[in-house]
Amino acid sequence: xxxxxxxxxxxxxxxxxxxxxxxxxxxxxxxxxxxxxxxxxxxxxxxxxxxxxxxxxxxxxxxxxxxxxxxxxxxxxxxxxxxxxxxxxxxxxxxxxxxxxxxxxxxxxxxxxxxxxxxxxxxxxxxxxxxxxxxxxxxxxxxxxxxxxxxxxxxxxxxxxxxxxxxxxxxxxxxxxxxxxxxxxxxxxxxxxxxxxxxxxxxxxxxxxxxxxxxxxxxxx
Amino acid sequence: xxxxxxxxxxxxxxxxxxxxxxxxxxxxxxxxxxxxxxxxxxxxxxxxxxxxxxxxxxxxxxxxxxxxxxxxxxxxxxxxxxxxxxxxxxxxxxxxxxxxxxxxxxxxxxxxxxxxxxxxxxxxxxxxxxxxxxxxxxxxxxxxxxxxxxxxxxxxxxxxxxxxxxxxxxxxxxxxxxxxxxxxxxxxxxxxxxxxxxxxxxxxxxxxxxxxxxxxxxxxx
Numbered sequence: 280x281x282x283x284x285x286x287x288x289x290x291x292x293x294x295x296x297x298x299x300x301x302x303x304x305x306x307x308x309x310x311x312x313x314x315x316x317x318x319x320x321x322x323x324x325x326x327x328x329x330x331x332x333x334x335x336x337x338x339x340x341x342x343x344x345x346x347x348x349x350x351x352x353x354x355x356x357x358x359x360x361x362x363x364x365x366x367x368x369x370x371x372x373x374x375x376x377x378x379x380x381x382x383x384x385x386x387x388x389x390x391x392x393x394x395x396x397x398x399x400x401x402x403x404x405x406x407x408x409x410x411x412x413x414x415x416x417x418x419x420x421x422x423x424x425x426x427x428x429x430x431x432x433x434x435x436x437x438x439x440x441x442x443x444x445x446x447x448x449x450x451x452x453x454x455x456x457x458x459x460x461x462x463x464x465x466x467x468x469x470x471x472x473x474x475x476x477x478x479x480x481x482x483x484x485x486x487x488x489x490x491x492x493x494x495x496x497x498x499x500x
Numbered sequence: 501x502x503x504x505x506x507x508x509x510x511x512x513x514x515x516x517x518x519x520x521x522x523x524x525x526x527x528x529x530x531x532x533x534x535x536x537x538x539x540x541x542x543x544x545x546x547x548x549x550x551x552x553x554x555x556x557x558x559x560x561x562x563x564x565x566x567x568x569x570x571x572x573x574x575x576x577x578x579x580x581x582x583x584x585x586x587x588x589x590x591x592x593x594x595x596x597x598x599x600x601x602x603x604x605x606x607x608x609x610x611x612x613x614x615x616x617x618x619x620x621x622x623x624x625x626x627x628x629x630x631x632x633x634x635x636x637x638x639x640x641x642x643x644x645x646x647x648x649x650x651x652x653x654x655x656x657x658x659x660x661x662x663x664x665x666x667x668x669x670x671x672x673x674x675x676x677x678x679x680x681x682x683x684x685x686x687x688x689x690x691x692x693x694x695x696x697x698x699x700x701x702x703x704x705x706x707x708x709x710x711x712x713x714x715x716x717x718x719x720x721x
Contacts, residue, residue, distance in 0.1 A: 309632035318633055328635040340561040346630045346637070404632055409567040411530035411625055411643045412539055414549040416567070417707075419640070422632045443706060443715035453707035460700030473710040477703040479681030485664060486638075486674035489694040494664040 286355050286381035292434050293358045294441040295370040297348035297402065299334040302326050304389055304399040305348065312424040316459065342367055343449065344407060349441050351401035351425065351434055352391060371441050375432055383428050401425035403438040408455060417453035418446050436472060457482065507576050507602035513655050514579045515662040516591040518569035518623065520555040523547050525610055525620040526569065533645040537680065563588055564670065565628065570662050572622035572646065572655055573612060592662050596653055604649050622646035624659040629676060638674035639667050657693060678703065 297305065306326045313322040333348055349368075352358075361369045383389075389399040401424050408419040420442060425435045439454075446454050455477075458465045470476075485493055518526065527547045534543040554569055570589075573579075582590045604610075610620040622645050629640040641663060646656045660675075667675050676698075679686045691697075706714055 305632070313633050322633050323635045324632055325635060329632070332630055332637055338565070340565050344559070344561050344566060345628065402632075404630070406627070406629065407566065408627065408640070408642065409553055409625070411526070411545055411550070411623075412534050412543050414544045414546060416553055419629070421629065439706075440714060443711055447712060447715040452711065453705055454711060455703065455705050457701045457703055460702055466702060469704050472706070473714055474704045474706045475710075477705055480678045480701065480703045481681055481687060482676065482678055482698040482701045483690050483695045484674055484676050484698055485660075485693070485695045489696075490664055490673065490675060491668060493661060493694055494668040 286353075286377060286383070289355065289357075289374055289376050290381060290429075290432065291354050291357050291372065291374040292400070292432075292437055293352045293354075293370050293372050293397075294349050294437055295352070296342060296368045297333070297350045299330060301348075301350050301391075301399070302329050302334070304350070304391065305329055305333075305402060307388060308399065308402050308424055308426070309422070311426065312422060315424075343445060346404065346406045346421075348402055348404045349438060350399060351403075351429075351438055352397050353400040353429060353434075354395065354397045356396055368445065371437065371444070373433070373437055381428055383426075385426070389426070400429040401434060401438060403442060405442050405454075407451075413452065415450060415452040417451050417455055418442055420454060420456035423456070435468065439472060507574075507598060507604070510576065510578075510595055510597050511602060511650075511653065512575050512578050512593065512595040513621070513653075513658055514573045514575075514591050514593050514618075515570050515658055516573070517563060517589045518554070518571045520551060522569075522571050522612075522620070523550050523555070525571070525612065526550055526554075526623060528609060529620065529623050529645055529647070530643070532647065533643060536645075564666060567625065567627045567642075569623055569625045570659060571620060572624075572650075572659055573618050574621040574650060574655070575616065575618045577617055589666065592658065592665070594654070594658055602649055604647075606647070610647070621650040622655060622659060624663060626663050626675075628672075634673065636671060636673040638672050638676055639663055641675060641677035644677070656689065660693060 303326055306329055309324050310322060313319050333346060357374055358372050386398060391397045391399055403420060404422040405418045405420045407416050409416040423438055443454055524547055527550055530545050534540050554567060578595055579593050607619060612618045612620055624641060625643040626639045626641045628637050630637040644659055664675055
């Protein structure tokens with residue numbers, strides 16, 4: 280079926296909350312993002328770990344109170360309008376007219392629905408953050424990724440906008456994220472969105488053996 | 501009573517999970533931290549907002565699954581050994597011998613218990629973080645503060661160690677935090693702890709009117 284798909288004259292995007300059935304696609308997207316950042320040597324997420332961390336039914340926190348993922352899907356067809364009432368998150372839809380066709384070399388890998396022309400194109404992963412300085416919490420965006428062939432159409436902005444909308448809906452007053460210093464494309468994109476760069480920061484980490492050693496280093500009494 | 505208190509020969513520290521009764525002290529500590537970072541112009545946390553954000557009984561997430569705060573208390577007396585079983589977090593205790601006395605100019609302000617010589621000296625505020633690159637989650641430390649007269653005795657390390665211990669207990673594999681670039685004291689302290697600096701990053705934020713505008717900018721279909 281997928282051979283027949285082509286994004287010739289238009290492409291529709293849909294941002295919806297991820298479910299456990301998205302895990303195989305999420306894993307592929309996460310690996311692609313790690314590859315883009317030259318992080319594959321430390322990448323150790325598995326489909327099982329993603330299921331556990333994002334969709335464990337024992338986690339007492341509902342979406343938006345802990346780690347939450349939105350999926351970006353695309354289709355050459357227009358998505359049906361949202362019909363559900365009182366859902367936790369109403370999908371966001373957008374259709375773009377194309378000047379030239381989009382060719383997706385990984386169409387089969389990212390097909391979400393065999394009966395419809397719907398393909399996963401990206402994701403954003405975020406969680407609530409809170410600083411003692413401010414009256415209101417915010418969201419922190421940890422990962423945002425759009426597959427290469429779907430870039431430059433505004434889908435990244437659509438993912439950010441979905442998080443920003445949810446933040447506003449919850450009375451939150453900020454959305455923060457980090458960018459590696461060398462990624463000028465991303466930096467220009469974020470500045471163009473109206474985001475601003477906070478003062479110079481350094482990011483610290485304790486992990487692995489250093490974390491284990493430290494965890495037990497200062498418990499004497 | 502507090503006039504009688506003096507830290508002459510020893511000081512004991514206790515790190516325990518914060519409760520709603522700590523809010524007035526937490527608010528004072530948060531303001532002091534904002535002052536240290538020259539952030540008082542944007543500081544708008546109130547006792548009410550801290551109660552809502554940290555201790556709202558409607559929040560479905562238990563401690564460690566969302567924003568969590570540990571309080572550092574000090575006393576010239578030795579704290580009683582922990583006796584509770586199966587508590588959510590066993591307090592961490594430590595006693596230090598002093599070469600010279602400690603004078604706390606704000607002793608009355610930070611008294612936690614009128615019947616005991618117990619005073620709030622600092623806090624750490626953190627929440628779970630998760631990246632799609634890794635099998636396991638981590639904690640992100642948003643705020644860590646020790647009042648000035650209690651610095652250089654290892655209490656900051658004790659707060660970090662408490663978070664690191666909890667991370668290890670939960671099977672997490674990292675603890676991350678940011679430091680402003682000008683704070684060389686903090687940078688040296690963290691490097692001395694065995695933490696490492698991740699690659700160069702920029703911190704972005706969407707907030708205020710920029711956030712509101714962005715949240716509604718891209719919802720067309």
